[in-house]
Amino acid sequence: MTKRKVIIDTDPGIDDALAIMAALQHPDLDVLGLTSVAGNKGIHFTTDNAARLLTLFESDIKVYRGATNDYLSLKAGKGERADEAGFVHGASGLGSVELPIDPVVHGERGAIDFILETIKAYPGEVDIIALGPVTNLALCLEKDLETMKQVRTIHSMGGGVHRGNRSPVAEFNYWFDPTAVDMLYTQLGPHVPIWMIGLDVTHQGITDLNDLTFMKMAGGELGELIFEMMQFYVNTYWHQNGYMGAVVHDLMAMIGYIYPEMYQEIHHANLRCVNDSVLAKGQCIVDLHNQFNWEKNAYIPMSANIRFYKEKIMAVLFGEEVAEDYKKRVKSMS
């Protein structure tokens, strides 16, 4: 079976890290490179954290440095955006975990050049998994829309129809750069299938304390590392959301990309993103039931098979044998 060619655009970030761990281990994916973007942390942190993950898995691919700020700030010549979500992902962006970097994993080109050159090399074959603000993708389509129309699909973790986490109406990635979001869906969405994996579906799949304990007990060294990395993130969700676990948003976006049969109630609809309001900045305006016949530009799953999702997490991160052990233990508790 031909492997699926993938670029992961990311702002690691603890949940990005688990998504990248899954992608780097999955036999059906040919991850061509990571591109970093400012988001959870400033570009220095997100680029280095992506490099740490490639070093951890001794990967031969590279991370290509991307946008240092949101689209409009870049156009206004503003400098690097600093920490926006340190309170969620910790000082380093990976919780309390410290990982080394092999300098060889840093790509020489910038993210925009890498993305466009890769799509030109493989027209119609490359999928982009966007796990942070979509600034890099907006810069790519601004520079060369015709090449971006050659992308096979885009899966973007972000947004929400009925939920927010940066404000009551806005999700963090889309709040960070709403102009880029609106450019992406209006200019590219009619030509390239763009999946919006939003908070409505990600919050259905809480990775709970049982799941994390299982990872630590049965997942070997990687399971122990993930358990440690997730502590800071769980602490945030314990206090902010009252959860006994955490929502690993980007991991759901990755698992759903690999196994789209996980998603249920998929809407093909028009999505716009508010970029001209302080109060509603980043809100997704979605004609979910096509009442207004606006041009459809997004695929939006509103629910998922969570049992399937959790079993796939264990299989992709730790192997089928561990996943079978997980299924047995969950069944024994039901």
Ligand code: RIB
């Ligand atoms: O709102 C959740 C999203 O914002 C995730 O991608 C997380 O990593 C942050 O980037």
Ligand code: CA
């Ligand atoms: Ca992210």
